[in-house]
Amino acid sequence: MRSRRGLLLILSSPSGAGKSTLANRLRNWDPDIVFSVSATTRAPRPGELDGREYYFRSRESFLAMVEDGDMLEHAEVFGNLYGSPQGPVEEAIVEGRDVLFDIDWQGGQQIRNSALAEDVVSIFILPPSIAELERRLRSRDQDSDEVIAARMQKSRDEISHWAEYDYVLVNRDLDETEMKLRAILQAERLRRSRQVGLVDLVRELNKEFGDR
């Protein structure tokens, strides 16, 4: 067992700013991080696998999970339901493993207002410009013009929640943003660790002072 509870690292941003890309990079850097696989009623994109990117569920089965109290948070985003299953999150944090969420501002608010609030570190990712946000959504080449237009329209609303987050990063250069994310995670881990050996070390240091 590790000397601290795992932390809940929440990434939010307008659609296309780079959350999923950054989340994948962070997981490659530290494979011990648990990614919270959300459930959604959205249809899978080409290449997405059930249980890897999302648990793809019907509306009925999603609502049954909510009804059974199995969701830590859930929200309607761009006309579909999305939610974070609670069980894997609780398991991970008692094991001292950190959990990474790629969720919208509504989910971020719900987790910050939950019993797990003390474990949360929240990060908002801003795009460098609206034109670049649209370019990224188009470059992903996975959504129709209609879906992209709807996401662009909602981006203003998502961005209006930036100040609710502990950290705000502008994702200009991917390598630079990844380094900043790593730095935040390392600092927050240190801040929360109980530093088990510290009391003994300080006793030793004081003893050395006494011997001088």
Ligand SMILES: Nc1ncnc2c1ncn2[C@@H]1O[C@H](COP(=O)(O)OP(=O)(O)OP(=O)(O)O)[C@@H](O)[C@H]1O
């Ligand atoms: N700093 C960057 N510079 C250039 N392209 C980027 C940068 N960050 C991400 N991208 C690209 O932008 C596109 C959108 O990124 P991504 O899918 O990670 O966004 P997202 O915030 O997870 O979107 P959604 O909320 O819709 O899931 C991808 O094609 C990704 O490769």
Ligand SMILES: Nc1nc2c(ncn2[C@@H]2O[C@H](COP(=O)(O)O)[C@@H](O)[C@H]2O)c(=O)[nH]1
């Ligand atoms: N509140 C929640 N929001 C979620 C969750 N999983 C994903 N999301 C957000 O939805 C949008 C769209 O995602 P996409 O995969 O369809 O592009 C994006 O902002 C995600 O962050 C969740 O469990 N809860």
